[in-house]
Amino acid sequence: MMRRIKFREPLAEKIKRCCLLLLLLWSSLSPVHAAALADDWQYQLESGEDCRLSTMLQADCPERDTLMFMTTNQAVRIWFKGELLYERGSFAPVRFDEGAVLHVVKLPEFQGPEPLLVELYGNSQHNPGFFNMFFLDSELEQIKRLYYFDIPVILALPVAFIILVIMAVYQYFYFHGVKRLYGFISLFMLAFFGWLISVSYFKYILLDNPAFWWYCAGILAYLLPVSxxxxxxxxxxxxxxxxxxxxxxxALLLFLAAMTGELAGFHTMNGLMALYYPLMGIGGLAAMVWVLKAARQGDYLCRAVLLPTCMFTVFGVFDGLTGHFHLLPWRTFITPLAVYGFAFFVIEIMRGQLRQRQMLERRTAGLEQKAALARRRSDIDALTGCFNRNRLKSLLAAGIARVQLSGGVLALLMLDIDHFKQVNDTYGHKTGDAVLMAFSKVVQSELGQYSHCIRWGGEEFMVVVNATDRDEVLALAEKIRRRIGQTEIAGKWITCSIGIAVWQEAGDRPEALFKRADTALYQAKNSGRNRVCLTDGESVN
Incomplete structure (x- = not known):
């Protein structure tokens, strides 16, 4: 019994015409001329039905000696010149579908018109078999034809692989808050990558097992909407x-029902497609509405995922309906091209991560700047702008290291403003503060690159000096004392006393250095003030 497919519905006619125009446009890139065997050669067989298709082959083009066609859940025999030339599949009912099989048959040489008989048998117990894509051409042209059919898959595979690698890297390195999203994207891309291979024609190069690829394509088709x-x-x-x-x-319940029924032998993986496509359309439409609403509320990821959601939904439903109901005379998918919409979504994820990283870096830089400012404030005297006592230890350590590296001497000068208490008592603390600020500026103006002024507390100051020798230290101290006595400080004339201690390299300690400087200052004050004294009590003036 034979049943021939006719397009009776107006919508089907429109789809067929549009697709034929696309095929003509596609084929124009590199013309492929097949032998005309019949008008369309598409036949559907119910379970247990068989049919025979025959035609006469002419010997006008000897290079066209390769027969190519596809069967779905059918066994086939080919008779040529009255002899059995090719046979594949079981001519008895089978429990599990044999799937879609691409047949390539090399014809023997012949001289005149010879009869070609194709015998088909629908061996699936529940799913009708289908026969289409019947071409007679040269081997090279048949390979080119398969390549053209696989162009969408070829364009999509490298993009899907790159997305998989990117998601694997992101899932490994980025924080836990988005790992679930990256995991779901990786799951979807993994299923999509496997589906691309299972619906391509070059898969037969990897493994010539149509039943395996048939079930892979079906299982992954159910997993794609779930993921x-x-x-x-x-x-x-x-x-x-x-x-x-x-x-x-x-979607998950439909997948489980399809797999359970298929394992039980009810062929539900293909039978439940009548529910699969409506669910895919309705689910995709509802998701697009919700994603659009979230995008309008400012969610940039939802705005980015809107494009691939639309593309996968529309392309998937189109490919599913045309493939399941055999609306087209060829078997090519456009769903693979939707991966470019998904690539846009992944690029937006990467841009969002880059923006977050830049924002985090700016925030970190701001915090570091605030921390540095806080550290600086903790080391700086707020009134005079000199270092405070917190910085003395590090300045002494730097000075000692400089002496050990470059030579010279390190000295500690301790300065005290003479009779400063009288200034405060007579003119008030505001004037006293002005005197302290002016005093520190005069002292700092006399210091070199490796000398630093420190306000120790009250009217006491210290100067850490790196000099060539002790005479240079004494000259600096005397210069400061003279400058203070000869300069009007905040409208007042004041003097200062200075004690000097020089770093003794062998076994000396910062505490001992400080104590010697304090002793020298005490001697300077007891000697009449307004003078410079060394540690041993010798007065310079």
Whole structure:
């Protein structure tokens, strides 16, 4: 019994015409001329049905000696010149589908018109078999034809692989808050990558097992919407108006029902496609509405995922309906091209991560700047701008290291403003503060690159000096004393006393150096003030 497919519905006619125009445009890139065997050669067989198709082959083009066609859940025999030339599949009912098989048959040489008989048998117990894509051409042209059919897959595979690598890197290195999203994207891309291979024609180079690829394509087709809905559910997790969990559960339940029925021998993987496509369309449409609402609220990831959601939904439903109901005379998918929409989504994720990293770096730099400012403030006297006593230890350590490296001497000068208490008592603390500020500026103006002024407390100051020898230290101290006595400080005339201690390299300690400087200052004050004294009590003036 034979049943021939006719396009009776107006919509089907329109789809067929549009697709034929696309095929003509595609084929124009590199012309492929097949032998005309019949008008369309598409036949569908119910379970247990068989048919025979015959034609006469002419010997007008000897190089066209390769026969190529595809069967789905059918056994086939080819008779040429009255002899059995090719046979594949079981001519008895089978429990599990044999899937889509691409047949390539090399014809023997012949001289005149010879009869070609194709015998088909639908061996699936529940799913009708299908026969299409019947071409007679040279081997090279047949390979080119398969390449053209696989162009969408070839364009999509490297993009899908790159996305998988990027997501693996991101999932490993980035923080836990987005790992679930990256995991779902990786799951979807992994299923999509496997589906691309299972629906391509070059898969037969990897493994010539049609049943394996048939079930891989079916299982992955069910997993694709489940994994894509998981991505959308993660993006819409905190949106109260989105109910993606119900769509995820429905898709997952359909997948489990299809797999369970298939294992039980009911062929539900293909039989439940009547529910699969409506669910895919409705779920995709609902997701697009929720994603659009979230995008309008400013969610940049939802705005970015809107494009791949639309592309995968529309392309997937189109490919599914045309493939399941055999609306087109060829078997090519456009769903692979939707990966470019998904690539846009991944690029937006990367841009968002880059923006977050830059924001974090700016925030970190700001915090570091504030910390440095706080450290500086902790080392600087707020009134005079000199270092405070917190910095003395590090300045002494730097001075000691400089002496050990370059030679010279390190000295500590301790300065005290004479009769400063009288200034405060007579003119007030405001004038006293002005005197301290002016005094520190005069002292700092006399210091070199490696000398630093420190306000020790009250009217006492210290100067850490790196000099060539002791005479240079004494000259600096005397210069400061004279300058203070000869300069009007905040409208007042004041003097200062200075004690000097020189670093003794062998076994000397900062505490001992400080004590010697304090002793020398005490001697200077007891000697009449307004003078410079060394540690041993010798007065310079």
């Amino acid at each position: 894509s809905y998981l991505i959308l559910a993660e993006l819409l997790r905190n949106k109260p108006y989105a109910h993606m969990k119900w769509i995820v559960r429905a």
